[in-house]
Amino acid sequence: xxxxxxxxxxxxxxxxxxxxxxxxMNVDPDYSAxxxxxxxxxxxxxxxxxxxxxxxxxxxVAAVGALRxxxxxxSLDGIRQDFAGFWRSLVGDTQLRWVGPEKGVVHLAVxxxxxxxxxxxxxxxxxxxxxxxxxxxxxxxxxxIDFRHLTDALTPDEARALLTVRAAGAAxxxxxxxxxxxxxxxxxxxxxxxxxxxxxxxxxxxxxQGFRHFKMKVGRDRRDDVRRAALLRDVIxxxxxxxxxxNQVWDVPVAIDWMRELAPFRPWWIEEPTSPxxxxxxxxxxxxxxxxxxxxxxxxxxxxxxxxxxxxxxxxFVQIDACRVGGVNENLAILLLAAKFDKPVCPxxxxxxxxxxxxxxxxxxxxxVGGARTDRVVEFVDHLHEHFVEPCIIVDGxxxxxxxxxxxxxxxxxSLRDHCFPDGAVWRR
Amino acid sequence: xxxxxxxxxxxxxxxxxxxxxxxxMNVDPDYSAxxxxxxxxxxxxxxxxxxxxxxxxxxxVAAVGALRxxxxxxSLDGIRQDFAGFWRSLVGDTQLRWVGPEKGVVHLAVxxxxxxxxxxxxxxxxxxxxxxxxxxxxxxxxxxIDFRHLTDALTPDEARALLTVRAAGAAxxxxxxxxxxxxxxxxxxxxxxxxxxxxxxxxxxxxxQGFRHFKMKVGRDRRDDVRRAALLRDVIxxxxxxxxxxNQVWDVPVAIDWMRELAPFRPWWIEEPTSPxxxxxxxxxxxxxxxxxxxxxxxxxxxxxxxxxxxxxxxxFVQIDACRVGGVNENLAILLLAAKFDKPVCPxxxxxxxxxxxxxxxxxxxxxVGGARTDRVVEFVDHLHEHFVEPCIIVDGxxxxxxxxxxxxxxxxxSLRDHCFPDGAVWRR
Numbered sequence: 001x002x003x004x005x006x007x008x009x010x011x012x013x014x015x016x017x018x019x020x021x022x023x024x025m026n027v028d029p030d031y032s033a034x035x036x037x038x039x040x041x042x043x044x045x046x047x048x049x050x051x052x053x054x055x056x057x058x059x060x061v062a063a064v065g066a067l068r069x070x071x072x073x074x075s076l077d078g079i080r081q082d083f084a085g086f087w088r089s090l091v092g093d094t095q096l097r098w099v100g101p102e103k104g105v106v107h108l109a110v111x112x113x114x115x116x117x118x119x120x121x122x123x124x125x126x127x128x129x130x131x132x133x134x135x136x137x138x139x140x141x142x143x144x145i146d147f148r149h150l151t152d153a154l155t156p157d158e159a160r161a162l163l164t165v166r167a168a169g170a171a172x173x174x175x176x177x178x179x180x181x182x183x184x185x186x187x188x189x190x191x192x193x194x195x196x197x198x199x200x201x202x203x204x205x206x207x208x209q210g211f212r213h214f215k216m217k218v219g220r221d222r223r224d225d226v227r228r229a230a231l232l233r234d235v236i237x238x239x240x241x242x243x244x245x246x247n248q249v250w251d252v253p254v255a256i257d258w259m260r261e262l263a264p265f266r267p268w269w270i271e272e273p274t275s276p277x278x279x280x281x282x283x284x285x286x287x288x289x290x291x292x293x294x295x296x297x298x299x300x301x302x303x304x305x306x307x308x309x310x311x312x313x314x315x316x317f318v319q320i321d322a323c324r325v326g327g328v329n330e331n332l333a334i335l336l337l338a339a340k341f342d343k344p345v346c347p348x349x350x351x352x353x354x355x356x357x358x359x360x361x362x363x364x365x366x367x368x369v370g371g372a373r374t375d376r377v378v379e380f381v382d383h384l385h386e387h388f389v390e391p392c393i394i395v396d397g398x399x400x401x402x403x404x405x406x407x408x409x410x411x412x413x414x415s416l417r418d419h420c421f422p423d424g425a426v427w428r429r
Numbered sequence: 430x431x432x433x434x435x436x437x438x439x440x441x442x443x444x445x446x447x448x449x450x451x452x453x454m455n456v457d458p459d460y461s462a463x464x465x466x467x468x469x470x471x472x473x474x475x476x477x478x479x480x481x482x483x484x485x486x487x488x489x490v491a492a493v494g495a496l497r498x499x500x501x502x503x504s505l506d507g508i509r510q511d512f513a514g515f516w517r518s519l520v521g522d523t524q525l526r527w528v529g530p531e532k533g534v535v536h537l538a539v540x541x542x543x544x545x546x547x548x549x550x551x552x553x554x555x556x557x558x559x560x561x562x563x564x565x566x567x568x569x570x571x572x573x574i575d576f577r578h579l580t581d582a583l584t585p586d587e588a589r590a591l592l593t594v595r596a597a598g599a600a601x602x603x604x605x606x607x608x609x610x611x612x613x614x615x616x617x618x619x620x621x622x623x624x625x626x627x628x629x630x631x632x633x634x635x636x637x638q639g640f641r642h643f644k645m646k647v648g649r650d651r652r653d654d655v656r657r658a659a660l661l662r663d664v665i666x667x668x669x670x671x672x673x674x675x676n677q678v679w680d681v682p683v684a685i686d687w688m689r690e691l692a693p694f695r696p697w698w699i700e701e702p703t704s705p706x707x708x709x710x711x712x713x714x715x716x717x718x719x720x721x722x723x724x725x726x727x728x729x730x731x732x733x734x735x736x737x738x739x740x741x742x743x744x745x746f747v748q749i750d751a752c753r754v755g756g757v758n759e760n761l762a763i764l765l766l767a768a769k770f771d772k773p774v775c776p777x778x779x780x781x782x783x784x785x786x787x788x789x790x791x792x793x794x795x796x797x798v799g800g801a802r803t804d805r806v807v808e809f810v811d812h813l814h815e816h817f818v819e820p821c822i823i824v825d826g827x828x829x830x831x832x833x834x835x836x837x838x839x840x841x842x843x844s845l846r847d848h849c850f851p852d853g854a855v856w857r858r
Contacts, residue, residue, distance in 0.1 A: 054524035095483035104533020149704040152681035252581035275578040304706045
């Protein structure tokens with residue numbers, strides 16, 4: 001099977017009109033995707049996307065286009081024979097690399113393309129991506145990872161050894177994953193600007209759906225955060241987990257001060273308390289506010305940054321994103337790093353398509369890498385799933401394991417058409 | 430004066446045809462610029478550019494365009510009244526920020542636009558940018574800086590105090606700068622792939638020009654690096670400085686091992702020994718190879734990263750780049766951080782336009798921030814200067830202080846026209 005074409009789409013949902021998803025940093029997101037379809041000579045397409053929040057999506061679309069010549073003409077077999085080499089050819093293009101490197105627009109584009117290749121492989125294999133990954137040998141998984149700039153923390157041999165050790169019990173964990181999925185948490189009760197009644201209703205709704213973990217946005221107004229934290233803790237009771245998320249708005253001293261004020265409500269974690277680039281800042285915050293945990297990752301731009309967050313013991317929860325880094329291959333490295341440093345991986349989701357994507361990574365992590373652990377929870381936001389051919393399914397507060405072949409990221413044809421920016425029906429109105 | 434328009438140009442020089450400027454990571458650069466002209470209602474234009482090495486330049490051009498609505502319509506007075514606020518409006522656009530944040534394509538674009546505003550201000554004031562900066566009060570300089578995510582290392586009050594202390598002797602240092610400029614180093618003798626004769630000739634030429642600091646590229650072939658290091662040390666003698674630059678190709682353990690082999694030739698620094706994101710990696714390398722110093726910065730993507738390199742004592746030399754970060758305003762923060770942590774600032778240059786830009790920043794640093802120090806050297810590569818209206822001038826191994834009003838970054842009209850990609854005369858051939 002050979003890749004014969006690469007089509008791109010600038011897809012945007014006008015979510016800012018309804019103020020869903022607003023937080024202290026991202027006040028008016030239009031959930032968007034730089035969407036890519038890889039065409040092949042076998043009649044099978046591979047789908048991928050990278051998530052953005054509106055303006056700038058056109059830059060990611062253009063960056064996907066800039067990768068076209070590195071992808072079109074490649075055979076799926078050729079890619080699989082040296083997947084790490086293919087991956088490096090995308091991030092290491094001798095000219096394009098300069099405008100990253102391995103970060104921002106060009107790296108988001110790599111995420112979309114690489115994930116589309118995995119979608120293609122999974123469709124050819126007739127398996128959902130998570131089961132495809134679970135079926136690969138330790139050698140095959142290691143061969144998909146570019147270890148450049150990682151070997152001071154994780155070598156290929158260490159990765160192989162870890163995967164071999166964790167193979168014990170994998171079959172049982174896979175049965176468990178099929179039966180129960182992976183535990184999710186909800187962000188839907190905690191958006192900024194929700195009044196008492198809306199918070200209470202949303203939290204009670206979450207409890208009825210089987211959620212035991214509730215996340216709230218913080219960082220815009222201290223008194224309002226205290227109000228909503230008290231309310232949420234009251235509704236969910238003492239045994240559920242309450243998480244907080246500041247979306248990077250604080251400086252280090254402010255983060256420490258603010259979280260001490262929220263401490264009485266026993267937050268399980270504070271997410272993105274400061275700049276996503278600030279490893280040492282997160283370490284300082286973590287040391288000051290324990291036992292509140294520190295989480296970050298949705299804007300952690302590559303494996304080298306995750307490596308340092310782990311080496312410095314700066315975080316408690318590793319929040320991988322499906323497309324911020326260079327797709328599945330780089331996330332394999334990050335899952336292995338997290339396992340080596342014994343930290344749970346709690347993927348970021350929401351937006352558009354992220355829930356569909358990360359369920360696969362979390363299931364694979366549970367079966368093959370991180371293994372069974374009670375502190376792995378995957379974000380869930382109940383929004384925009386209807387636009388996907390195989391929307392994720394939540395049962396009893398857990399993601400049910402996807403069954404269809406692929407990465408669950410194919411958008412419905414009508415949704416894709418109507419939301420193209422700026423000429424789709426939704427935007428012409 | 431009001432900004433009434435923003436024009437962009439995709440300018441590329443086919444340097445890869447001659448293999449100038451190749452190193453272990455960037456083997457075939459076409460030195461390029463996303464070039465911007467701000468039009469005003471006063472008949473004065475502001476020029477800026479961000480440097481790239483070819484493919485991907487179109488993404489930076491598009492990103493500059495994405496900033497248009499945040500710039501056009503603003504008055505120069507309004508910007509100056511809250512320059513930090515203007516700067517944050519560019520990096521903090523509520524949607525565009527997602528595809529950085531503050532890194533990669535969108536941040537390179539901010540660098541071009543912000544520098545163009547400084548060019549405009551300097552032209553209006555009738556001063557070169559370095560003298561404009563030297564004439565600003567501590568309060569005015571501090572007011573141009575966005576301290577977000579910095580205050581655990583540097584507060585506005587600390588910055589103001591530092592500038593006030595360093596005001597002592599500034600007038601004398603400014604006279605010295607006018608008389609002698611700032612010391613430069615040459616990279617021209619040390620490109621990869623140069624044979625013995627070419628290395629020897631280039632180094633001897635450098636000595637005759639008055640250079641006392643010579644940089645060589647390393648990292649592709651260990652034996653070849655030893656050969657060229659021995660040769661260079663032989664030609665320049667024991668008292669000149671020999672610097673090395675690996676352009677990020679090594680993992681941490683490899684960097685340590687390789688530099689130990691080059692230690693007999695007494696390198697003053699190793700530049701970019703590993704990933705530009707790897708603060709902890711640089712720290713480990715520095716600890717292992719002392720007294721060889723560690724330098725980085727040309728791809729250090731923002732002030733938060735520089736902050737950590739300094740907090741962690743991971744580097745000896747702070748290599749600011751004129752446009753990798755968000756232009757003059759963010760470089761002010763970085764100069765102040767370097768001064769607080771007592772590290773010399775040795776700007777990255779070369780490419781196209783970088784020498785013209787950074788001479789202003791180095792002169793300002795010498796006069797007002799870092800003060801007089803013998804370990805401040807500015808990169809110089811003798812290449813493509815003829816395309817600028819006011820090319821930088823090297824006399825006796827030092828940059829002579831520019832005298833014309835502005836940032837020295839205005840490209841000649843014919844050069845701009847002929848090198849536009851892909852339709853300029855140079856590319857149509």
